[in-house]
Amino acid sequence: MNNTLLIIRAKTYTFGICLLLLTGFSCEKEKNNTQPISTDKRIETFYLSELSKCINTIDSLSTLKNSQDKIACYKIARMHFKTIEPILAFIDQNNYKSLNAPNILQVKEEDLTDVKINNPFGFQVIEELIHETPIDISELQSVVNITSSRLKLVKQNTFINLKDHHIIWLLRNQIVRVATTGITGFDSSVLSQSLKESQFTYETLIKLIQIFKDKFTSKQLYKALLGQFQSSIKQLNDDFVDFDRYTFIKTSTDPQLKLLVETQDDWGVEFPFEMALSNTMLSLFAPNALNTSYFTDYKSDTTHLKQKELLGKQLFNDVRLSKNNTMACATCHIKDLAFTDGRTTFDNKQKRNTPTLTYSGYQQLYFLDARAGSLEGQIVGVANNHDEFNLPMDSIVKRVKNDKQYKKLMDSLYNNTRDDFNVRHAISSYIRTLNLFNSKFDNNINGKENSLTESEKKGFNIFMGKAACATCHFPPVFNGTVPPNFTDTELEIIGVPDTKQNKKLDDDLGRFYFFNTKERKGAFKTTTVRNVEKTAPYMHNGVYETLEEVVSFYNKGGGNGLGFNIEHQTLPFDELNLTDEEQAHIVAFMKTLTDSNGNKK
Secondary structure (H helix, E strand, C coil): CCHHHHHHHHHHHHHCCCHHHHCCCCCCECCCCCCECCHHHHHHHHHHHHHHHHHHHHHHHCCCCCHHHHHHHHHHHHHHHHHHHHHHHHHCHHHHHHHCCCCCCEEEEEECCEEEEECCCCHHHHHHHCCCCCCCHHHHHHHHHHHHHHHHHHHHCCCCCCCHHHHHHHHHHHHHHHHHHHCCCCCCCCCCCHHHHHHHHHHHHHHHHHHCHHHCCCHHHHHHHHHHHHHHHHHCCCCCCCCCHHHHHHHHHHHHHHHHHHHHHHHCCCCCCCCCECCCCCCCCCCCCECHHHHCCCCCCCCCHHHHHHHHHHHHCCHHHCCCCCCCHHHHCEHHHCCECCCCCHHHCCCCCCCCCCCCCCCCCECCCCCECCHHHHHHHHHHCCCCCCCCHHHHHHHHHHCHHHHHHHHHHCCCCCHHHHHHHHHHHHHCCCCCCCCHHHHHHCCCCCCCCHHHHHHHHHHHCCCCHHHCCECCCCECECCCCCCCECEEECCCECCCCCCCECCCCECHHHHCCHHHCCEEECCCCCCHHHCCCECCCCCECCHHHHHHHHHCCHHHHCCCCCCCCCCCCCCCCCCHHHHHHHHHHHHCCCCCCCCCC
């Protein structure tokens, strides 16, 4: 590829949306000029065209000698990749994740005999490699080749067949993806081009709406949705650090979600089932934005759910579930402390801090070392723990069934003989109600209040931008379960010290103990920041007493910033370089995530 042409095209990337993306789809006809090309064919033609350009550009990257030319070439390839992101992420989620994975070892642990450690590849890895001094040419060539091969495989296996409800899901996923990861720098940690790249994805949403123009019975609705997407592109034309993410979500994301619900009604769409994102979500931070049933082992059990939740609340507070009749779930998870216990560790019997149960239903992994895959599964761990209930589930079931009131409720609410699971499901159903979404922040961004201070708004924008907090604590739950699909809950290695003097690394190796995978030493699940004002002390070992100490730890670069030399640390930067004022803004924002009037459940 001509280097001069690369530089010119890179400038086009920097200062405006690629001309290709500004052109609309033509009203093509088949060769007989009578039959319009199908919507799927038009989508596929556009998708394959952009995918081919992405492949051709990425193939030329390693042939360039000058590092600036490599960067310019990468930007063009990345532009084409981001252009197809809304479609690729929907029709081929796994390949999309691989191609867009962070430059962190990929660890897959099925069991002790099946642990796979895979080197990452894809665009984020290339982005980091081309910014190294000097560039490791051999490593770059290898990653480029693997990335290109995967893109070609995707192209060879492309077959697009999307029904109307698929299109709605695709649009909703991308709107949420931009708001939760796209504007945070989640996948552009070096170039910080995430706002520009989000513009490319919105151009694709415009193309899709144009393809389906004839589906709209309301032309006013069509124009409104189109106008919203165009407005988002203009808003995203901003500096990464200065971008007002709070206003963007309030004036772009949420109005688009409302228009999308109107669109599915206008089209007469019927959904076969619910995904993680509610089919009727009107706001990113609404109580019904996520489907709690999506995260349970027992997705079909929705009959008598309210009664099961009440039964679960009773069981949650019943000390008879423990061997010595002295401990209930509520013993360690106190309502007034956002269902934590306020201690560093429980009675010095537990090695780890008690996490909040609020919003815990929105995860795919449980316990701080992620050893359980559901709330129902976590309860088994509590039952078997000698320092907790110390009573196997079959004995707990006997105690429950021996209570006449409980037995009557169990028999009437559950139409099966799986008493072990039914007890766990009832408790889990109650825990899944501890998600109020009525904090000061929620009420303000949803327009119910106008009480956020400038410091609190700045704190949110820094949390979502410069400080990179949201690249691990994803909105709207602000935990480690990755939107918009919510299929993965992340673990991080951050290097927490054993005391707040920050002199020595804590000796708890977290996830490592489960499979003895050395790449997982010190890995812990990312917990929610919601209600964090009430959940001190902080970190897995309760080492920090204040939020200010926590933010300072991250600002210094985690364990590596403290000099611990952690090989596989997963924090995105060495240091954040936040001012004292910016750190104070972040703390102010996090305190707005406290549920109003305590947790009423």
